[in-house]
Amino acid sequence: MADRLPPKERMKIPRQSMPEQDAEQRACNFEEVNLGLDSAIAEKEAQRCLTCADPKCSHGCPVGVQVREFVDFVLEGEYLKAAAKIREDNVLPAVTGRVCPQENQCEGACVLSKRFTSLAIGHLERFVADYERATGQVGLPQRAPATGKKVAIVGSGPAGLSCAGDLVLKGHDVTVMEALHEIGGVLVYGIPEFRLPKDIVKGEVENMRKMGVKFETNVVVGKTVTMDQLQNEEGFDAVFVATGAGLPKFMNLPGEHLGGVYSANEFLTRVNLMKAYDREHSDSPIYECRDRNVAVMGGGNTAMDAVRSALRLGAKNAYIVYRRSEEEMPARAEEVHHAKDEGVQFLNLHNPVEFLGNDEGYLTGVKLQKMELAEPDDSGRRRPVPVEGSEFVMPLDVAVIAIGTGANPLVQSTTPGLNTNKWGYIIADEESMRTTREGVFAGGDIVSGAATVILAMGAGRKAAKSIHEYLTTGEW
Amino acid sequence: MFPITEAKFLAPDVKRICIEAPRVARQRQAGQFVIVRVEAEHGERVPLTIADSDPDAGTITIIVQGVGKTTKLINMLEAGDALADVVGPLGEPSEIEHFGTVVVVGGGVGTAIAYPTAVAMKAADNHVIGIVGARNKELLILEDEMRATTDELHLMTDDGSYGEQGFVTQKLQQLIDNGVTIDHVLAIGPIPMMKAIADVTKPHGIKTIVSLNPIMVDGTGMCGGCRVQVGGTSKFACVDGPEFDAHEVDFTILAQRNRMYRPHEQQAVADLEADPETQ
Ligand SMILES: Cc1cc2nc3c(=O)[nH]c(=O)nc-3n(C[C@H](O)[C@H](O)[C@H](O)COP(=O)(O)OP(=O)(O)OC[C@H]3O[C@@H](n4cnc5c(N)ncnc54)[C@H](O)[C@@H]3O)c2cc1C
Numbered sequence: 001m002a003d004r005l006p007p008k009e010r011m012k013i014p015r016q017s018m019p020e021q022d023a024e025q026r027a028c029n030f031e032e033v034n035l036g037l038d039s040a041i042a043e044k045e046a047q048r049c050l051t052c053a054d055p056k057c058s059h060g061c062p063v064g065v066q067v068r069e070f071v072d073f074v075l076e077g078e079y080l081k082a083a084a085k086i087r088e089d090n091v092l093p094a095v096t097g098r099v100c101p102q103e104n105q106c107e108g109a110c111v112l113s114k115r116f117t118s119l120a121i122g123h124l125e126r127f128v129a130d131y132e133r134a135t136g137q138v139g140l141p142q143r144a145p146a147t148g149k150k151v152a153i154v155g156s157g158p159a160g161l162s163c164a165g166d167l168v169l170k171g172h173d174v175t176v177m178e179a180l181h182e183i184g185g186v187l188v189y190g191i192p193e194f195r196l197p198k199d200i201v202k203g204e205v206e207n208m209r210k211m212g213v214k215f216e217t218n219v220v221v222g223k224t225v226t227m228d229q230l231q232n233e234e235g236f237d238a239v240f241v242a243t244g245a246g247l248p249k250f251m252n253l254p255g256e257h258l259g260g261v262y263s264a265n266e267f268l269t270r271v272n273l274m275k276a277y278d279r280e281h282s283d284s285p286i287y288e289c290r291d292r293n294v295a296v297m298g299g300g301n302t303a304m305d306a307v308r309s310a311l312r313l314g315a316k317n318a319y320i321v322y323r324r325s326e327e328e329m330p331a332r333a334e335e336v337h338h339a340k341d342e343g344v345q346f347l348n349l350h351n352p353v354e355f356l357g358n359d360e361g362y363l364t365g366v367k368l369q370k371m372e373l374a375e376p377d378d379s380g381r382r383r384p385v386p387v388e389g390s391e392f393v394m395p396l397d398v399a400v401i402a403i404g405t406g407a408n409p410l411v412q413s414t415t416p417g418l419n420t421n422k423w424g425y426i427i428a429d430e431e432s433m434r435t436t437r438e439g440v441f442a443g444g445d446i447v448s449g450a451a452t453v454i455l456a457m458g459a460g461r462k463a464a465k466s467i468h469e470y471l472t473t474g475e476w
Numbered sequence: 477m478f479p480i481t482e483a484k485f486l487a488p489d490v491k492r493i494c495i496e497a498p499r500v501a502r503q504r505q506a507g508q509f510v511i512v513r514v515e516a517e518h519g520e521r522v523p524l525t526i527a528d529s530d531p532d533a534g535t536i537t538i539i540v541q542g543v544g545k546t547t548k549l550i551n552m553l554e555a556g557d558a559l560a561d562v563v564g565p566l567g568e569p570s571e572i573e574h575f576g577t578v579v580v581v582g583g584g585v586g587t588a589i590a591y592p593t594a595v596a597m598k599a600a601d602n603h604v605i606g607i608v609g610a611r612n613k614e615l616l617i618l619e620d621e622m623r624a625t626t627d628e629l630h631l632m633t634d635d636g637s638y639g640e641q642g643f644v645t646q647k648l649q650q651l652i653d654n655g656v657t658i659d660h661v662l663a664i665g666p667i668p669m670m671k672a673i674a675d676v677t678k679p680h681g682i683k684t685i686v687s688l689n690p691i692m693v694d695g696t697g698m699c700g701g702c703r704v705q706v707g708g709t710s711k712f713a714c715v716d717g718p719e720f721d722a723h724e725v726d727f728t729i730l731a732q733r734n735r736m737y738r739p740h741e742q743q744a745v746a747d748l749e750a751d752p753e754t755q
Pocket residue numbers: 099100101154155156157158159160177178179180184185186187190191219220221222242243244245246268301302303305332408410411443444445446450451452453454456
């Protein structure tokens with residue numbers, strides 16, 4: 001336990017850095033990069049908080065985590081209380097502490113960021129969540145008496161999980177249905193082990209099981225069972241659709257069918273969900289990356305995860321090919337920074353125009369074009385335009401396309417009365433999360449388009465509240 | 477876990493397996509498939525056609541040819557064992573209509589994939605002609621089943637050890653040459669066979685459907701690994717197919733993509749054969 005230093009003293013403490021695996025070493029393994037704070041560093045960092053009367057940090061957090069309060073508990077050495085405080089608003093703190101784009105959210109809003117460097121909120125959040133996990137004393141809240149109402153949650157990503165967690169506490173009978181053989185959505189099939197160890201997700205799922213949530217894997221809603229059957233035959237009183245934005249986008253370039261060209265979804269699914277990184281044991285193959293040239297097209301989190309995975313699979317050269325400049329990169333700052341330290345080479349302001357292959361149908365190279373930035377487009381980012389005559393060929397063995405994802409139509413196309421917008425995302429009311437079909441709610445990436453873990457969780461919680469209301473009043 | 481209720485070899489390396497999967501059994505239509513995993517920790521996901529289903533018993537039947545590690549592992553299972561995962565029914569069902577005269581061509585284990593659609597075609601009042609081919613007598617499967625569902629059945633073996641000697645394409649060509657009016661062809665088998673059938677029917681403008689077998693992972697349209705070139709555009713076989721118009725399919729690309737992991741696959745089989753116990 002430590003007393004608060006006077007504000008002047010607090011501001012003298014520099015932001016504490018996260019201990020991490022040595023860059024050269026970690027570029028060859030899939031173990032977690034960030035090692036976690038110890039209690040001494042955590043306490044020192046907690047001292048830096050100015051305990052603002054109007055905590056900007058909480059406004060910056062999409063679910064309003066009570067940062068000031070939990071940081072206070074950290075300072076007092078009351079880590080379990082700190083964790084419980086976070087859990088009031090955020091059911092997956094060990095996950096968000098690791099993957100939130102804090103620089104745009106809580107930390108970006110923190111007053112310290114104006115004159116100094118922001119409080120390391122994400123690192124502290126992770127610290128208390130890991131502490132809680134290690135003690136095995138996760139403060140699972142009390143469950144309300146059974147209501148006899150049945151809710152089906154379609155999709156087990158952060159939106160589905162957080163909705164399920166809230167609804168089960170209200171006493172509803174909740175079943176999560178997942179198309180894949182594992183629970184967790186992008187958290188298990190997309191984000192790699194070195195950034196988010198799968199055991200953490202497993203632990204959270206176990207907690208939810210203990211709370212009474214039922215999980216059914218291998219159920220593709222729309223195929224294995226239809227929405228009509230769920231509502232009319234299987235007696236579900238409400239359904240929450242949280243199927244994510246998992247449809248891979250390709251670039252429609254010549255040569256995209258060549259062996260060695262992947263969507264980021266396939267590459268990451270093979271490596272993470274199917275454990276292809278564990279060459280010795282996994283039965284799922286991944287195209288040979290060892291001592292070869294790998295390029296990932298894109299500049300988001302997915303691209304960083306793919307390129308760093310390629311490096312760990314033994315790539316000789318691992319490139320990011322991004323058509324804008326680093327300033328516009330949507331990836332978390334920490335990921336770009338880690339990727340650089342590990343030796344990823346950045347070809348910013350470059351764009352692929354053609355994949356080249358040999359007679360056997362394998363990728364051998366990519367034709368790239370240089371880009372320059374023109375005036376800002378609708379998104380406010382400066383628009384990249386090709387530089388005439390700047391094309392050149394780069395030898396390449398593996399290409400991963402990570403330019404974004406779209407809405408998977410399986411549920412929408414088999415559910416009458418469930419309306420979508422022109423991009424195929426489900427239309428849901430922003431507040432009530434109600435769709436155009438009675439009893440059906442939707443949230444997360446399948447409504448917003450690809451976004452973030454914490455936004456998906458926020459949507460799941462909002463939906464839980466609204467579903468509870470609907471189940472209680474019976475009014476649509 | 478998905479318990480196996482029956483398992484029986486139909487031919488060397490070809491096993492018929494019944495699995496408890498009530499939801500799949502209830503929904504399944506001809507032409508659809510499941511994706512299965514043998515083992516929970518490190519197993520890969522492989523697609524297999526649903527050869528038959530019994531919604532009342534809650535079971536489905538698959539017919540598996542042991543060609544590599546995973547299918548060989550599946551074929552080691554007996555009644556009482558279980559598969560870790562079974563998901564489906566996936567893919568679009570076969571287009572079943574009253575076409576008139578339908579020729580169903582099955583090559584090798586492709587016969588198992590064609591069989592349920594042959595049944596559905598017959599049920600839709602088509603005159604169904606079956607052509608079933610295999611390398612030799614031992615490898616020819618589902619003769620009785622195909623005989624029961626077709627109006628006319630031709631058995632072909634490469635070595636002439638059973639039925640007529642020759643390829644399925646030769647029989648189809650012969651039917652066409654003999655002036656049989658054919659309204660629709662469904663051909664399922666090895667890629668070279670499907671391509672050859674497409675070449676036979678194309679000059680005559682006979683609508684020909686093939687079931688493609690690209691490498692799949694999720695089977696729900698999420699990875700794009702199963703993409704095939706059809707009519708110059710990219711399609712995902714797991715959600716847009718697996719059946720496509722044979723005259724539009726780029727078989728060369730399909731064959732190339734299916735070879736992508738050969739070194740890994742060969743190593744896996746070698747390891748399995750060296751030490752089946754530890755796998
Ligand atoms: C590689 C990668 C890295 C990322 N990194 C970050 C990061 O660092 N920080 C961050 O905040 N965000 C990150 N994101 C984004 C974030 O993961 C997503 O915004 C978030 O997971 C969306 O949650 P969700 O619950 O809406 O959907 P998802 O997590 O996509 O989960 C949807 C689930 O539904 C299942 N499903 C789909 N269709 C069906 C069906 N018909 N029946 C049953 N189940 C179905 C899917 O299999 C999936 O498991 C990343 C995304 C990717 C792909």
